[in-house]
Structure formats: C-alpha cells, structure tokens
Amino acid sequence: MPQIDPVLGWMAVASAAAIFTASGVLKLYDVETFRGAVTNYRLIPEWLATPFAWTAPVVECAAALGLLLTPIRESAALVLIVLLGVFTGAIVINLARGRTDIDCGCFGPALRQRLSWWLLLRNGALFALLAIALMPVGGRAMEFFDVATAAMAAATVVVLYTAANYLIANAPGLRALGALNA
C-alpha cells in the first residue's frame, strides 16, 4: 500500500471521526424518529427495528472515536465502511423501489433528506475519506505546523460536508417551487 503524507491522513481521520460521531449522536438524540426512518426502509422485520435503531448509532459513534486511536484505526475504519455500506445499500434498494419520499434518517431529526441519488454521491465521498484513513501514513514526522494544517483542513471538510447536506435537503423544496411556477 502506498504511504500518504501524515497531514492528509490526519485530515481524513479527524474529519471522518467528527462526521460519524455527529451523525451517530443525532440519531441517538431521537431514537424513536430514527426507528421510524428504519421501518420506512421496509428491509428488516418490525421487531428488529428497535434493536437496530439503538445498535447502529452506538456502533457508529464507537467506531468514529476508534478512528482517533492509532492502534485500532484500521478496524474502526473497516467497521464504518461496513456500516456505511449497509446504509448505502438500503438507500439504493429503496431508490430502485421508487420509495423516494421517505426520510433518509441519516441525521435523525436534525436534517430531513428525502432519498435521492445525491445521497449516494455523498456516501461516496465518505467512503473516500475512510479509504484515506485506512492508508498507512509515513514519510515524515508531524510538526506543529502540520498539526495546525490538518486541524484546519479537517474543520473545513466537516463544514463543507454539512453544507453539501443542506444542499441535498433543500433540493426537493426547490423542485416543488419550480412545479408551482410551471
């Protein structure tokens, strides 16, 4: 595997950790709503919805924090990749079924996004972030200035990710307005 610069590696690790912790916490903040979103996907039996609605966000948070610990980083990233794969698969199946009116559930009650192909693009970006986090870092030691660069870059990635999610959430509203004027 190719080695990557530690600044890039830490940027990916820190931003992925923040993103997944935040979305896990938001789901746990209102588990009942997330459970509703899970049942709406119509993929697992009703009795499994509650345990899943509790387990998935807890695993998400734990793995996100695990990213920050170098010894277990690799396994934490793999857990997140699997979890993200499950979420993405659920979205793809329901897009194929044409059930696009349901809430993604990605951020609990904080941000409602209807299912769309844009969500897959967004999850693709998250996969890329996790892939970078998986790569071994090396080449040089981190200096103070590198730490600052990585921190600022990670913060910018998190903010841009959130902004992209607002764009996705706003899209149906814009379409509805367009239909009204047509």
Added chain:
Amino acid sequence: MLEALVISQILLWVLVLSMALMMLALLRQVGVLHERIAPMGALTLDRGPKEGEHAPLFEVKDLRRGTPLKLGGPRGRSTLLFFLSPTCPVCKKLLPIVKSIQQAENSWLDVVLASDGEPVEHERFIRVQHLEDFPYVLSSDVGMTYRIGKLPYGVMIDDSGVIRAKGLLNTREHLESLIEAKQMGVPSIQQFLQSRQPEGHESHEHAHDDQHDHAHGHSGHPDRVHADDVDGPAQNHEAPPLAAAGKRGGK
C-alpha cells in the same frame, strides 16, 4: 521568506474556513426560506377551512368496523381529527400521546384518525401500533378539503361543529395546544398573546393587519395574485396567494 509563507498559510486557512462557514449559514437560510414559502403545508400558510368556521361535513366509513361516521356538524362532543400516515416517523412518536389524550379527555373528546391510501397497509399499521380503539378513516376527500400537506396534522372540532384550532403537530406541546385552544377558546398562542396586547390595539384588527401585510408581501408576483382572484372567488382577498396556486396543483 519562510515567515511570510507561514503567515500567508495561516491567513488563508482562516479565510477558507470562514468562507465555508458563511456558505453553510447561507444554505441553512435557503432551507428556512424553502420551508416558509413551500406550497405544501408550511405552517405560515393558513389553508383550508379556517378556525371559527364550520367544519365541512363528511359521511365516511370506519376502516375496521365499517360503521358510518359523521365528521363535522353538531354532535354534542368535540372531535380531534388526527391526520397521519404509516410512513411518517413523527406520527408514530405522537401516537402514544394521542392515546393518553383520548383516555384523559374521554368525557368530552373523540379522537378520529384520518389518512388515505391502501387499506391493507393501514390495517397492518393499526395492528402494529394497537390503534384498534380509534375510529380510523381512509379518505383522500377529507385530506384534500382540509388541505393537508404535511403530517401529522391535527384539527380540533368543537361540540357544535366549529373548527377551534388546527395545525401541523411535531411535539406533545403542539398536540396539547389544540386541547388548550378548545378549552380556552383561543385558536393559537399567537392570537392569545395578541389579544392581551396593551394600548388599545383591538386583537381582531391587529390580526387583520398582519394578514394583509402577508398578502401584500406576495403581490410582487402578479401572476399569483391574479391566480388568486380567478381561482378563489369565494375566498377573501387576504387569503395567501400560494394557497390558491396550490389548489390548482391539488386536484
């Protein structure tokens, strides 16, 4: 030279991050704007029958029992129409509260659940959520008449068949506000506050001003105001223009 590079780097990062934050704030505002002007059931758009008007009469059938059910008109007891759908998470969250309200207010209130769609899906929903005790109505007519865009939505009809309060419900407090509205005779907390305003502003007049302003704000779109005039002769001119436009798309 190195120092200059370091300074420029720091400055650039600060600027990049603040631009990203500004963009985020802008996009949030766009989202709020969409919610305000959305054609489907934004809270600010008061559509359908108004508070204080007589509730439209419906002869519907209870889904499980098949017994006929009358909505609207004087019946000696109040009715809370609760619009819901099996696919709406917030509805599921509110259902336990609806059940406890029905129990607590049983002496004067009947809760009727209303939705539309395939009966099979709803029968399953009733079974899973244990809604067997409630009258459950499947009728797109009722939803259309009340202009329900977002769920869950509640309409409080009093014992003489007059709509006392209505609105989009997101929390226990929203739901309880409908009960309060019936008991206190004030449709919304906004009107309650307005009616208590000092300095001789008569509450009715004030509400009128507000609505007028609202309609005026939209008059920048000549086609919409026109649509309102043509489509809704029965409505007074204060009705939000978008309501009329939405009606065109409705059915």
